Amino acid sequence: MRKLLLLVLCMPFMAQAQMNQDSITIKKMADEIMTNGKAYDLLYQLTKKIGGRLAGSPQQQNAAIWGKRNMEAFKPDNVYMQPCKTPNWQRGGKDFGAIVGVNGKAVNEKLEVLALGNSLGSNGLIEAELLAVASFDELEKRKAEVKGKIVYFNSEFDPTLIQTFRAYGASGVYRRSGASRAAKYGAVGVMIHSLSSAPDNAPHTGAMVYNDSLPKIPAVALGPDDAKALYAQSKKSTLRVQMQTYGFFLPDADENNVVAEIKGSTFPNEIITIGGHLDSWDVNEGAHDDGAGIVQTMEILRTMKAVNYQPKRTIRFVLFANEENGGRGGAKYAELAKLNNEKHIFALESDEGGFTPRSIGISCTPAQFSKFQQWTPLLKPYGAEITAGGGGADIGPLTTVDKSTVLAGLVPDSQRYFDLHHAKTDVFENVNKRELLLGAVNIAAVIYLVDQYGVQP
Amino acid sequence: MRKLLLLVLCMPFMAQAQMNQDSITIKKMADEIMTNGKAYDLLYQLTKKIGGRLAGSPQQQNAAIWGKRNMEAFKPDNVYMQPCKTPNWQRGGKDFGAIVGVNGKAVNEKLEVLALGNSLGSNGLIEAELLAVASFDELEKRKAEVKGKIVYFNSEFDPTLIQTFRAYGASGVYRRSGASRAAKYGAVGVMIHSLSSAPDNAPHTGAMVYNDSLPKIPAVALGPDDAKALYAQSKKSTLRVQMQTYGFFLPDADENNVVAEIKGSTFPNEIITIGGHLDSWDVNEGAHDDGAGIVQTMEILRTMKAVNYQPKRTIRFVLFANEENGGRGGAKYAELAKLNNEKHIFALESDEGGFTPRSIGISCTPAQFSKFQQWTPLLKPYGAEITAGGGGADIGPLTTVDKSTVLAGLVPDSQRYFDLHHAKTDVFENVNKRELLLGAVNIAAVIYLVDQYGVQP
Numbered sequence: 013m014r015k016l017l018l019l020v021l022c023m024p025f026m027a028q029a030q031m032n033q034d035s036i037t038i039k040k041m042a043d044e045i046m047t048n049g050k051a052y053d054l055l056y057q058l059t060k061k062i063g064g065r066l067a068g069s070p071q072q073q074n075a076a077i078w079g080k081r082n083m084e085a086f087k088p089d090n091v092y093m094q095p096c097k098t099p100n101w102q103r104g105g106k107d108f109g110a111i112v113g114v115n116g117k118a119v120n121e122k123l124e125v126l127a128l129g130n131s132l133g134s135n136g137l138i139e140a141e142l143l144a145v146a147s148f149d150e151l152e153k154r155k156a157e158v159k160g161k162i163v164y165f166n167s168e169f170d171p172t173l174i175q176t177f178r179a180y181g182a183s184g185v186y187r188r189s190g191a192s193r194a195a196k197y198g199a200v201g202v203m204i205h206s207l208s209s210a211p212d213n214a215p216h217t218g219a220m221v222y223n224d225s226l227p228k229i230p231a232v233a234l235g236p237d238d239a240k241a242l243y244a245q246s247k248k249s250t251l252r253v254q255m256q257t258y259g260f261f262l263p264d265a266d267e268n269n270v271v272a273e274i275k276g277s278t279f280p281n282e283i284i285t286i287g288g289h290l291d292s293w294d295v296n297e298g299a300h301d302d303g304a305g306i307v308q309t310m311e312i313l314r315t316m317k318a319v320n321y322q323p324k325r326t327i328r329f330v331l332f333a334n335e336e337n338g339g340r341g342g343a344k345y346a347e348l349a350k351l352n353n354e355k356h357i358f359a360l361e362s363d364e365g366g367f368t369p370r371s372i373g374i375s376c377t378p379a380q381f382s383k384f385q386q387w388t389p390l391l392k393p394y395g396a397e398i399t400a401g402g403g404g405a406d407i408g409p410l411t412t413v414d415k416s417t418v419l420a421g422l423v424p425d426s427q428r429y430f431d432l433h434h435a436k437t438d439v440f441e442n443v444n445k446r447e448l449l450l451g452a453v454n455i456a457a458v459i460y461l462v463d464q465y466g467v468q469p
Numbered sequence: 470m471r472k473l474l475l476l477v478l479c480m481p482f483m484a485q486a487q488m489n490q491d492s493i494t495i496k497k498m499a500d501e502i503m504t505n506g507k508a509y510d511l512l513y514q515l516t517k518k519i520g521g522r523l524a525g526s527p528q529q530q531n532a533a534i535w536g537k538r539n540m541e542a543f544k545p546d547n548v549y550m551q552p553c554k555t556p557n558w559q560r561g562g563k564d565f566g567a568i569v570g571v572n573g574k575a576v577n578e579k580l581e582v583l584a585l586g587n588s589l590g591s592n593g594l595i596e597a598e599l600l601a602v603a604s605f606d607e608l609e610k611r612k613a614e615v616k617g618k619i620v621y622f623n624s625e626f627d628p629t630l631i632q633t634f635r636a637y638g639a640s641g642v643y644r645r646s647g648a649s650r651a652a653k654y655g656a657v658g659v660m661i662h663s664l665s666s667a668p669d670n671a672p673h674t675g676a677m678v679y680n681d682s683l684p685k686i687p688a689v690a691l692g693p694d695d696a697k698a699l700y701a702q703s704k705k706s707t708l709r710v711q712m713q714t715y716g717f718f719l720p721d722a723d724e725n726n727v728v729a730e731i732k733g734s735t736f737p738n739e740i741i742t743i744g745g746h747l748d749s750w751d752v753n754e755g756a757h758d759d760g761a762g763i764v765q766t767m768e769i770l771r772t773m774k775a776v777n778y779q780p781k782r783t784i785r786f787v788l789f790a791n792e793e794n795g796g797r798g799g800a801k802y803a804e805l806a807k808l809n810n811e812k813h814i815f816a817l818e819s820d821e822g823g824f825t826p827r828s829i830g831i832s833c834t835p836a837q838f839s840k841f842q843q844w845t846p847l848l849k850p851y852g853a854e855i856t857a858g859g860g861g862a863d864i865g866p867l868t869t870v871d872k873s874t875v876l877a878g879l880v881p882d883s884q885r886y887f888d889l890h891h892a893k894t895d896v897f898e899n900v901n902k903r904e905l906l907l908g909a910v911n912i913a914a915v916i917y918l919v920d921q922y923g924v925q926p
Contacts (some may be wrong), residue, residue, distance in 0.1 A: 023482045042629070042631075043629045046629045046631075047628050047629060052668065060473070077495065171504050171903075172499070172500045172503045172504060174499075174503075174850060174851055174852060174907070209902075209903065211509065211902050219763075322838045327581065368825070368882045368884050370852075393631060394631055395631060395827075395882075425825045425852075425882065427825050427901060427903040427904045427907065428901050428903070428904065431901065431903075444884060444885050445666075445667075445668050446628075446666065446884040446885070446888075447884045450631065450884065
């Protein structure tokens with residue numbers, strides 16, 4: 013009954029017959045994906061046969077070659093590499109952390125830690141008193157106490173934020189800039205609560221950035237259990253802690269975006285991009301982040317060819333080279349878009365995990381949004397809807413070239429993402445085949461609709 | 470903007486101020502659950518400290534005592550047992566299956582199998598030629614070939630059904646009645662494709678029922694990988710297969726529903742029930758099925774007491790004794806409702822897993838549904854909405870006592886459920902804490918609203 017009501021509401025805006033035809037085409041693609049989908053098998057290859065693939069690593073190189081070879085097999089009009097330089101950060105060793113003193117008494121309590129990405133090594137063992145603070149506000153208030161200490165930021169997630177990306181946004185600033193904020197007042201090292209609400213003790217790495225005008229002190233994330241225990245203990249006792257990290261940079265590496273293309277029959281100069289990023293952190297298999305986005309992108313290419321879909325506009329399937337610790341893949345893609353005077357009307361990224369899809373989020377004008385919202389009834393059978401706001405780190409730079417480019421993102425259910433994001437638990441086994449394929453179905457549906465109807469309101 | 474629109478649409482039906490108050494109360498409960506929720510810890514105890522708990526087992530007895538003790542600690546007005554007899558099926562041994570001949574040539578290919586619940590043992594090893602059929606239709610067409618054979622039903626899920634319960638419904642009939650349908654034509658044993666779309670080989674058990682007028686032949690489910698391989702091979706070759714099972718019944722056991730109650734202040738005779746079932750299959754920990762429903766029920770009791778919520782109507786928190794292979798817990802609850810002349814206005818069950826909630830499904834009159842649908846904006850912040858159709862096996866019998874009782878069910882995302890339902894993979898590790906708690910949040914919200922506004926349109 014509800015479905016009927018929705019259809020009735022849409023009638024004034026959209027010819028019913030046309031909508032039925034769209035529904036049939038989308039179902040054809042959906043059935044192809046759910047029945048013959050290769051995304052899960054491709055993800056197995058990417059995670060188990062190639063593995064973790066930080067920008068600059070041999071694995072990342074192999075992943076690009078693998079992506080090109082596999083997309084070529086699906087017979088698009090064209091597959092090519094876009095060479096780009098990427099950072100080449102090396103973890104350099106097995107990161108170490110421990111509590112070694114409680115109120116002046118020696119203890120030996122190992123902490124589960126991972127150095128933050130882009131952080132530099134400690135140049136040997138650091139030992140210092142711990143200063144634990146809840147926030148930057150508390151740091152500022154206690155700045156006189158910081159000198160010579162290792163600062164712990166309690167960047168724990170707010171569990172009441174139902175959309176976990178909001179919690180990530182609020183806590184993420186400590187990972188990104190905590191080290192320099194503490195170094196400003198003389199801290200010798202930084203520890204943070206992993207950016208995770210997981211009820212376990214696996215630490216989560218992720219990118220940080222130094223302020224070049226301040227000392228570059230080492231920085232680690234603690235496993236959630238250890239972080240909570242350390243913070244609680246710090247309220248009652250004076251703690252001495254140790255840390256040792258090994259991070260360094262090799263010279264920038266030569267990597268590649270991989271681009272497959274199906275030429276549009278009617279508006280070949282209007283480009284629609286779908287993509288995810290090939291690189292992942294070194295400590296896991298990058299299964300959800302962002303193997304899922306990569307294989308969904310490849311799956312949609314496969315499916316459009318399998319059902320003989322000839323797009324009106326040119327569709328690009330892009331495996332971006334470097335998102336995690338530099339964003340160089342997306343920057344290169346936008347740079348070439350500008351250089352080649354390309355017209356990018358729409359770009360969609362899948363980089364929030366291969367979980368069950370809840371919506372396609374779209375950033376656009378209100379008039380465009382009214383148009384796109386009419387597509388919700390076509391997505392509902394596959395569990396999604398059109399919501400406001402969306403994009404991705406790799407496609408974001410396109411708007412610096414042309415601010416009218418509409419950006420979109422797959423919005424999967426976010427409850428599980430930060431349990432495994434950037435931790436050793438982001439492995440193939442934690443991806444569900446049906447959820448992964450269903451994400452591809454909803455992306456394919458929206459790409460099809462944009463191809464058919466463009467982005468003009 | 471969409472949320473605003475929804476609010477505006479609802480204004481004629483619902484006082485805005487009242488809705489704001491409801492929103493505040495619901496957020497208070499939600500924050501309590503997401504921050505201090507005990508459901509996950511309780512689930513750990515139930516799955517790891519008690520374990521699989523088929524009706525009649527010592528584990529099921531212990532689970533009821535555990536449930537009573539833990540609910541008492543939350544200080545409701547009353548906690549009591551409802552004794553009931555349950556079936557006492559025993560697996561009796563390690564089920565066995567194998568392919569031992571291909572086109573007359575001896576082979577030894579072990580099959581991953583589990584006897585179906587309620588099926589009787591094979592009384593030693595059975596070996597026979599395999600007759601593989603796609604459906605009951607094919608069985609009927611080939612009935613002359615059945616005698617003396619072991620029949621395989623290819624009860625594979627249709628992967629294009631996005632709501633996996635629909636696929637389960639379509640294939641489930643083979644598990645339930647396949648044995649007797651084949652026995653009618655002289656089959657000596659039955660094998661089915663596990664009722665699962667998992668890309669693995671773990672077999673899934675589950676209840677079957679014999680037609681008492683026909684021979685009670687043994688029945689097993691094959692692991693999905695083995696099932697697909699067997700079916701494909703059967704198209705090209707004549708197969709001989711073996712099976713051995715050990716199922717038998719002990720005399721009916723003495724078990725208990727566990728009921729906690731908070732008395733209503735205004736309408737104490739109007740009863741609202743929330744529940745799940747304590748029993749699980751013997752081969753796993755019953756984590757999603759239905760440990761999740763059990764601990765969500767307990768969590769809502771805990772939360773209502775923690776936030777000092779005094780209901781207008783009487784709320785019952787029920788841990789049903791036996792759902793999987795007999796439905797005796799729900800039958801007893803309804804029997805006592807009738808005996809005690811109770812007025813049950815609303816009953817909600819959580820028995821579709823502890824996955825991220827998508828909706829609360831409600832079975833009621835169209836006029837009632839219009840009322841309930843107005844609550845959707847209050848659930849949206851927690852990821853759910855009100856949808857038509859819902860209930861559960863344990864609460865279903867209440868409508869035989871009073872057909873006006875409104876039945877509802879938590880509808881979690883269904884993509885993963887049948888990967889682990891009734892298989893060894895339904896363990897604590899496969900439950901996500903936030904998803905589990907979020908289910909409790911949405912149930913609590915609807916129970917609160919029913920308590921406040923009743924079920925009259």
